[in-house]
Amino acid sequence: MTSHAELYNAAELRAHATALLGAAGLDPDKAITVAEVLVEGDLLGHTTHGLALLPGYLGEIANGTMTRSGEFTVLNERPATAVWDGNKLPGPWLTRQACDEAARRAAVFGTGTVVIRRSHHIACLAAYLERITSGGLIVMIQSSDPAVAAVAPHGGTRPVFTPNPLAIGIPAGGDPILVDVSMSITTVGLARRLQKSGGRTPHPWLLDGHGDATDDPSVLDGEPPGSLMLLGGIEAGHKGFGLALMIETLTSGLGGYGRADAPNGWGASVFIQVLDPAAFGGTLAFQREVDHLVEACISGPSRDPSNPIRMPGHSALARKRRALAEGVALHPVIKETLAPWSERLGVGWPSPVKRSESK
Numbered sequence: 001m002t003s004h005a006e007l008y009n010a011a012e013l014r015a016h017a018t019a020l021l022g023a024a025g026l027d028p029d030k031a032i033t034v035a036e037v038l039v040e041g042d043l044l045g046h047t048t049h050g051l052a053l054l055p056g057y058l059g060e061i062a063n064g065t066m067t068r069s070g071e072f073t074v075l076n077e078r079p080a081t082a083v084w085d086g087n088k089l090p091g092p093w094l095t096r097q098a099c100d101e102a103a104r105r106a107a108v109f110g111t112g113t114v115v116i117r118r119s120h121h122i123a124c125l126a127a128y129l130e131r132i133t134s135g136g137l138i139v140m141i142q143s144s145d146p147a148v149a150a151v152a153p154h155g156g157t158r159p160v161f162t163p164n165p166l167a168i169g170i171p172a173g174g175d176p177i178l179v180d181v182s183m184s185i186t187t188v189g190l191a192r193r194l195q196k197s198g199g200r201t202p203h204p205w206l207l208d209g210h211g212d213a214t215d216d217p218s219v220l221d222g223e224p225p226g227s228l229m230l231l232g233g234i235e236a237g238h239k240g241f242g243l244a245l246m247i248e249t250l251t252s253g254l255g256g257y258g259r260a261d262a263p264n265g266w267g268a269s270v271f272i273q274v275l276d277p278a279a280f281g282g283t284l285a286f287q288r289e290v291d292h293l294v295e296a297c298i299s300g301p302s303r304d305p306s307n308p309i310r311m312p313g314h315s316a317l318a319r320k321r322r323a324l325a326e327g328v329a330l331h332p333v334i335k336e337t338l339a340p341w342s343e344r345l346g347v348g349w350p351s352p353v354k355r356s357e358s359k
Contacts, residue, residue, distance in 0.1 A: 006335075006352040007327025014039045016350050017054055020338075023345035024061040027069040030093040034123075037092035041124030043323050044316040046180075047331040048189030049124035055337045056266070057090070057121070058345075065265050066090060066120045072097070075117075075256075080109040083255060084116045091122030091268050095141070099128050102274040103137055110279025116270040117255030118263075121145070126180035126316065129169030133176035136283060138275040139169045142247045143268050146258040150220065151184045152227040154241035157211040159227040160259075163187050164247040169313075171277075173291040178313025183244040184228035191217040191228065193333065205229050247271070327353040 017035035022028060034057065041050030060066035065088065072094060073085040082101065086094045098114040105112025125141045132139035142164070149159040163182035170177040185205040194200060195217040204213035209224030213234060219226030231240030251269035252258025258269055277286035298309045323329070335349065342349050 005329040005332070007329055007355065008350055009353050010039055010043060010324055010328050012350040013042070013051065013328060013330075016342075016347060017051060019347045020054065020058060020341055020345055021061070023347055024058050025068045026061060026090065030069075030090050033093045033096050034090050037096065037123050037127045039328070040127035040320075042328050042330060043320040044124065044126050045319045046124040046126060046316075047334075048187060048193060049127075051334050051338070052189070052193075052331060053121070053123055054334075055341060058341050060120065060266060072116070080105050080111055081113045082115070084114065086116045086119035086268075086270075088118055088120050088265075088267065091120040091270070092127075094119045095122045095128055095270060095272065096131075098270065098272045099132055099139060099141075099274070102139070102272050103132055103135065106137060106274040106276045106279075111273065111275050113271070113273045115251065115254045115272070116268070117252070117257040119268040119270050121266050122268050122270055124180070125165050125167035126178055126313070129167060129178050129180075129313075130176060130317075132274060133169040133171040133178075136171050136277070138171065138277065140271075140273045140275075141167045142250055142271040144248050144251045144258075145266070145268050146252050146261070147263045147265055147267055148188075150188050150228050151230060151244065152207060152211075153244075154230055154237040157207065157209060157224065157227070159225060161244045161248065163228060164244045164251075166243070166247060170290060171287070172294055172311075173287060174294075175311070175314050175317050177290075177294070177311050178316060180313075181231070183231050183240045183247065185231055185233065186228055188220075188228070191220060195220070207234075327355075 014035045017038055018031045021031035021034055038051050038054055061068060067088045072087060072089060074082060075085055076083045094116055098116055102112035102114045122143055128141060129139055144164045145162040148162045151161040151163060152159050163184040165182045167180040186201055200215040204215045206214050206217060206219055206226055207229055208214050208219040208226040209222045230237035250271040255269050277283045294311055302309050
């Protein structure tokens, strides 16, 4: 992204996305939430999991594979837990609902867990975290897509898993710690974007169908198909493999629906857990420990003095504050891919904001 990229007002981007989703037939409350979550992804710098997803979502609404209206179904629940059937409703709306429900249960029982099966895609996991950490709660989100295989098990060549992201938000005295990592080194979204543009990954982050490392994303469509390299790489991929298995178990396993059911279509199995520090060692003791840990990390010497140590999520939150003040710099492909939908649905594209002459 160059410094000359067009900037857009975040509120106008949310309004534009809401209008597109509403014109496509999505319930108003769901359209608002999906738009908020997608724009939050771009604000945090997750350019493949923000508005870049909107054309795909609109296509899913148009062909009926994303449910436009209605509610989830509660399949099982106990005081601190629940399992929902998402009925292929929009993933951002379901996940926001589940985070809020888990937080309500945590306020009573110290912990709350909601597992969703048959959700649609849930976008950027980091986009849900700050909403929960702002209330002093810890939140963990995990996701897998049982209909997609893009990552091979350690030592194997046949794709079995999705990148299976894990995110955790931890409240702290200053900015919260926001972790959002996949169990593969790169994501399907980035690999496909590079593939379309003829680009390559910065390092060999994929495996071809024979298990050899490569930076060429086109191997995903090879014969035999390639895969995304596990977190840890060829030498230490057993770490990413183990975590991917954990996420498959906590999402599809606990949800009771997954790869064994051979589902079709874009979707997600989701695990959400919220913890209230007050129910454990106490809020003040928790905060003291977290703040001490943050200070111990950032006060230490950096390998590169020009690149100081940062806590996970702090750069993203600084980027968000800057984007809210100056405008959101969208990846060029986003406007290009949304333009046909804007024309088809009669929703005008927002005007870019004027840059300050001092910038």
